[in-house]
Amino acid sequence: MTGDKRPNRRDQARKTRRAIIDAARTEFMDGGYHGATIASIARRAGVAPQTIYFVFHTKAELVSAVIDDAVLGPDDPTVPQQSEWWAEVVAAPTAGAALEHFIRGAAPLLDRAAEVSEIVRAAALTDDEVRDVYGYHADLQERAYRGVIDIVITKGELRDGFTAEIATDALLTLCGDAIWVQLRKERGWPLDRTVGWLVDTVPAALLAQPSR
Numbered sequence: 001m002t003g004d005k006r007p008n009r010r011d012q013a014r015k016t017r018r019a020i021i022d023a024a025r026t027e028f029m030d031g032g033y034h035g036a037t038i039a040s041i042a043r044r045a046g047v048a049p050q051t052i053y054f055v056f057h058t059k060a061e062l063v064s065a066v067i068d069d070a071v072l073g074p075d076d077p078t079v080p081q082q083s084e085w086w087a088e089v090v091a092a093p094t095a096g097a098a099l100e101h102f103i104r105g106a107a108p109l110l111d112r113a114a115e116v117s118e119i120v121r122a123a124a125l126t127d128d129e130v131r132d133v134y135g136y137h138a139d140l141q142e143r144a145y146r147g148v149i150d151i152v153i154t155k156g157e158l159r160d161g162f163t164a165e166i167a168t169d170a171l172l173t174l175c176g177d178a179i180w181v182q183l184r185k186e187r188g189w190p191l192d193r194t195v196g197w198l199v200d201t202v203p204a205a206l207l208a209q210p211s212r
Contacts, residue, residue, distance in 0.1 A: 033123035060129035070113035095156025096203040114177040157208040
């Protein structure tokens with residue numbers, strides 16, 4: 001007697017969620033937050049609009065889920081602080097090496113998440129719900145970057161006049177979503193050039209002795 005190969009409810013719910021997130025990301029990237037509608041996302045995902053509201057409740061919650069998915073990665077969802085590359089940041093012998101491991105490790109995450117984050121930042125200027133979403137994710141990013149700086153200062157000195165707060169601000173600027181989008185999407189820099197420039201630039205900007 002053959003086994004029942006029909007997907008169970010949990011598998012089906014996971015596939016539905018995946019289809020909605022993928023469709024929403026495409027629609028947000030193509031039309032911006034306000035240009036993407038629940039109806040257009042539903043058509044692309046092959047579900048009813050009511051299904052999207054059942055799973056995510058609001059459009060703002062949906063775009064937040066899209067950012068989460070981009071940050072964590074769809075294949076092996078792991079918060080950055082639990083990743084292998086973060087462990088390499090912690091284990092690096094020098095401050096410069098720690099920053100290099102961070103840049104190389106965060107690059108795939110920025111490639112997935114930076115553009116949609118910038119779309120949300122633009123929408124936050126005119127939408128209170130989206131402003132809350134953007135603020136939440138920006139706070140998570142700032143906390144993670146401050147964590148990197150806290151690791152870095154155990155391995156070397158910051159440049160003269162830099163506190164941990166100033167260094168965090170500088171890291172958020174140099175390795176933030178806006179510059180990433182400008183270089184990768186607007187200027188068309190390939191990934192290796194972008195990463196190489198940051199590996200050279202960030203330690204020189206933050207550290208008293210930037211040698212890796």
